[in-house]
Amino acid sequence: MVTMQDVADRAGVSLTTVSFVVNGTKPVAERTRQRVQTAMADLGYRRNVVARALASRHSRIVALVFPALEHRLSATALSIVTAAASAATGRGFNVVLWPVAGADQLEDYVSGGLVDGVLLMEVTADDPRIAVLERRGVPFGLIGRTREPDGLSYVDMDFDAMVTTGLDHLVDLGHRRIGLLIGDLDSPSWAGYGPITRTEAAYRAEADRRDLDAVVVRAAQDPRSGHRAADELLADHPDVTAVLALNEAALPGFVNGLLAAGRAVPDDVSVLGIASSVEAIATADPPVSAVVAPGPELGRRSLEALVDRLTEPSTPPLQLLLGGELRPAGSTAAPR
Amino acid sequence: MVTMQDVADRAGVSLTTVSFVVNGTKPVAERTRQRVQTAMADLGYRRNVVARALASRHSRIVALVFPALEHRLSATALSIVTAAASAATGRGFNVVLWPVAGADQLEDYVSGGLVDGVLLMEVTADDPRIAVLERRGVPFGLIGRTREPDGLSYVDMDFDAMVTTGLDHLVDLGHRRIGLLIGDLDSPSWAGYGPITRTEAAYRAEADRRDLDAVVVRAAQDPRSGHRAADELLADHPDVTAVLALNEAALPGFVNGLLAAGRAVPDDVSVLGIASSVEAIATADPPVSAVVAPGPELGRRSLEALVDRLTEPSTPPLQLLLGGELRPAGSTAAPR
16 A cells, blocks of 8 residues: 555655645645645555544545435435435545434434534424534535525425426416325324425415415325325315326325226326426336426535535535426326 | 543543543453543543544444446335444444445545445446455445355345245246246346346246246336336237236336236236335335345345454354245235
């Protein structure tokens, strides 16, 4: 293994000078710096991450925190994780996965001092994990947002805009009875979960504004619950001709439920996904039209915003909402 | 923040003694050790992970390596990741996610010196990443295995046993024409992928042994490809009365394809998943019987075996194959 002393010998400089260049701890004259870097390249010297962490007091590791045991990650959540890990690589950072159940457990993790910063996933309205990070002075960003995110750094989906895009599409087709399929907030693990509360509020406000009746059906995050929700909808609201569906995992079962009850999609009931992952939509069977979720962009932008703040602490918080694009795929049409 | 010196002052011992206790670098008399630990508890002292890493030359971080960009993680793969991260917590380790495309990129990651060990996911028959880890002297384990894994540490699913369990169930019901739905090995990103080659080989050998004709249909990892595979099967092999399906992502589309073609499941065609995740099976719509994959156990055992070897380098390699349990859910029955 090539050491810093080997680099110093070859470049004809002191070990201290090599350390300044490697760790960026003090400025070094440009010509000297280049000589050191040439020697590093010639010898194939690579910086040791742990040694650098101690020298600079930065580990260049950020944690991605998600409550693994409480509910499964959706396809969209998975695309966020993958994009964040890839973006970290591009910036010379590593991502650790913290499957953390609550605020107390997060405190244990953070106290280890391993990470420079934290990204919280699956953020709730009054997320108790934020107080832990603020008290400990750990830079953090939210993937999602709290009820009152003033002053916090977050990247979230623009659920209002996605609901509007979806309703515009269905109303333009001529629908007037449009339901909403959404996650079940009564389940304790979803209490206060932002995407559900925001989407439902946006739907109710937009329905009101357009003088439509609001019809909400709920399902747990799985196909079979979606099937049951279709049965409920047909029993309680047989006049609904179109449905917006936020619940990605329940959606295939919901469509199957409509078909099993003898309803044609889209001729009897149009179905439009909201914030669905691109991959799931591209290959759904039967095909489903959707306003697609900006999952990969959400992961990438969140990671980069956090790294920007770690690199340059005066960077102001980023507050960014990302909308989604309509991708028609044959499951929406004019009502009969 | 409480320092080691604070602990030393309170315990009435030297800083060096505290360091020996905290980092486990030298044995300390039991009574002294207890005094130090009481002082640590009283003061709320917590070890700094980075400082400890430098003191002990161990970071207590292991990397989970998966080729994120080449194909999506299945529900089973996701259950492995989550279980490994949770098991790491229990052992005082952290898991970093390395979405690494190939051997060269892995070399870059490893050279950073961050991790004590590596777990490789999505292992192929002649996996080029192994040579990188051996050359660098990084302890590693495989989740999956190569064609000739002698001397390596691995935990994998027992595909032979799962195929046998599945075929036994279908043959006991009276089926004699039993097909196999499997991933498409022609896709470059799946070339040499162990689960596919092993399951197909086991199926062909078992079919031969039982004097059954082998019928293999292939699909990419998504529902729509599964639907097309059902159409192909019905066109080319209309006499098949039961299908084993390894391809978890294609399976719902495959069942939909059978139903759309007017075949009843299970009355016309029985369908049995192989190595499917418990969660997907528990909530599939329509329900699907399966031999469930031991995903969470795979993740936990792999992580623990690696940590055992990091803690005690003389631990011999673990070579473990985990079978799966039959969970009937109504998609298999006697042939008409």
